[in-house]
Amino acid sequence: MADTVVESAIANFLASPKTAYHSIEQLQKAAAALHKSNLCVFCVLRFLSFELGSIYQQQAGVAAKLEIPNARNSPCVACLGILNYDLADHVVSKYHEERFDAANVVIGIELPKSIAIRHRSMQLFCSSNDEIPTRLSDVVDIKDAMKYMISQRLFKECGIYAIGDSQMRIDLVVGHSESASEHQFLTGQQDKSDNINRKRRNANANSGDSRIAIINELAACSDEKFLANFASPPPAVLQGVQLETVSFKRASLFIGGRYLKLERNISQTPFIIGGRRVAELSVAEIIGEPVKVLTRCDSYNLVGSGREDADVRMLGDGRPFYLECINPRFTHLEQWQIHDIEHQLALNSSPVQTRRLQLIQPEDTKIIKEGEENKTKHYCALVWFAKQLSAEKLEEINQIGQKELVLQQKTPIRVLHRRAPLVRPKKILSLKVVHIQERFYKASIESEAGTYIKEFVHGDLGRTTPSLAEMAGETADILELDVESVSLDFPPP
Known part of the structure; x- marks a missing residue:
């Protein structure tokens, strides 16, 4: 089955009018040159310009068909081992641990700064090598390759889709200490004639270590200057990348209603001065804690339509408010679940009661702010x-x-x-x-x-x-x- 997938993908690749390759032998020769420059199988596919697809899940089959070794003794010089370091395992494991109920996600990846330097180095290597006729504009971006691999695992093991727009986001930060200073040679590489344009850039973009600054400096750096400061193909490294963080962020969930405060000496939100609580109870905590248990959110913020002092009761139909649940794991709530919180507060004779508690849309929160006037x-x-x-x-x-x-x-x-x-x-x-x-x-x-x-x-x-x-x-x-x-x-x- 794996051989069939690889053979079919290669056949379609060679038959494509966009490809620069016209025979398996030509493809194998280019693959050998790329692998010899210390690229992994995945980066060989990227620089051959294979579109993302099932072939990227068939490492052994690709290596066999292209007649290159399947494994390397040192990390890939282009991706620094990112595509061989199974980030998807960490993401899937973390997702199962967090137990979000999302149907889809957006994946964000922050790469080591040296990746851009090494990509430019590989572009120059390819353009100077007659055995590699790849159009550089067709090279698959490393982030896209990573996102594809992670998304396939997420769908297979968690049943969720990776899409371009979602209320759920997974962010990965990947570091590589060994190559962390490789971009520093770019400082001052631009000609003086570029100074005017440089001043027009965002101030943050001009800080030498910012990613935008590196990209701008790299674009302005001539091939001659680049090659005078950095090897092509890129130099070998001893260690691969490190996954520094995996974080999950979901759009806030909003629950609105009205609250009654039946006793005095209860603040609207936690009232703390000098590290000491002035009021023992708060409306926010009495309502927010059971909501936090239900939604499994990181935290919550209560926003009221104004606020009464701690020693003032709120009677009648109550004060309008909404509760923002930050980074909730569970959002597929039924109205009965929310009503049950209201019911339990009443059943327990809580000094804070709620009325008309319900899910609301983010835009509904504007009513609270606009109503102030x-x-x-x-x-x-x-x-x-x-x-x-x-x-x-x-x-x-x-x-x-x-x-x-x-x-x-x-x-x-x-x-x-x-x-x-x-x-x-x-x-x-x-x-x-x-x-x-x-x-x-x-x-x-x-x-x-x-x-x-x-x-x-x-x-x-x-x-x-x-x-x-x-x-x-x-x-x-x-x-x-x-x-x-x-x-x-x-x-x-």
Whole structure:
């Protein structure tokens, strides 16, 4: 079977109008010259310009048909042993270990910088050797060869396809310390006439060790200058490549909903100052941890439509939010699985509950950001005044509260350490104050997003004006605060 594959591939290659080879003998002579220059069987195929296909999986059969040895005592001088070092084994093993449920992937490969130098060296060798009539533009790129070999194994053993566009990515970084300095001779190789063009390049491209800089310098380097500094064919190496990293990255998964915070002293996200937790619990962790178990993601980020302070409850229909699951292994979720998280939070009487928890699309997350400008919030506050207000004063405040009230709010003292010292105009859309007993009052407040309600009540040492304290003519403080509603239509139906 293997012999048939090889013979068929060679026959088709020789019959192709694009090929520079017209007989098996001519092909064998070129293969011998390439192999003699210390190329592996795979690189022989590449420089003969065999298109990627099943022949690249028949190393022994190819070697026999082309009459070249199947194995080398030292690494290939063109690929540095990359194509013989079974990277696919490592990728497949790692994929099974991670247990992603992807149907397809994109493969990204970072090669040693010396590969480009050695490729140029082999091009010059081929162009100067009459036994190798390969058109250099037809030589198969080493990255393409690697991706092909890895993709074949991934499909065979994992059932996934390697394609050009996928939400799942596999990145490999391959290094070779022995040849790591081979590109350094290129520095300063360009003629002075090229300096103007060089200045126009991206700053990063000009750093001598960047890959783009090496490619640019290599393109500008004449054959004569190149051959004066580097051998052709490339020099032998003692050691092959090292696989430095294999990483899997998948596009984030987004789950949206609304959360209720039924107890105080719970922050929205982990609240840590100086390495110490200020609030023991966070909304993000209470919701995020069971989602992390379900999706097997690396981490998660909770993004809310605004945030309440740790000592403020979130009641009513809850606050809109989404959870970004970073690098999830499992994304084929059913709605019942997500609903079960909501059900378990309720069953366990968690201080944080969710409503309408569901999968959302990445573009749906824009609603949270865009809603910052338009949403309004309703609050209920327990307020204390230094003196009990007269009925007339209470009526006066409520009359004012029936109309829109524009505040001038300087950045509150309590957040000056993390926010710019600005004056922000904010609107109180409605205000109603009801006497409870003695000096205690209930204030119902509707405001636009971004209004600091605590500061509106006590005035923040005159930094918010007008304030409820200013309207009452008495010192005021807020004892408890609840958010009762956030008027943003989210998650989408």
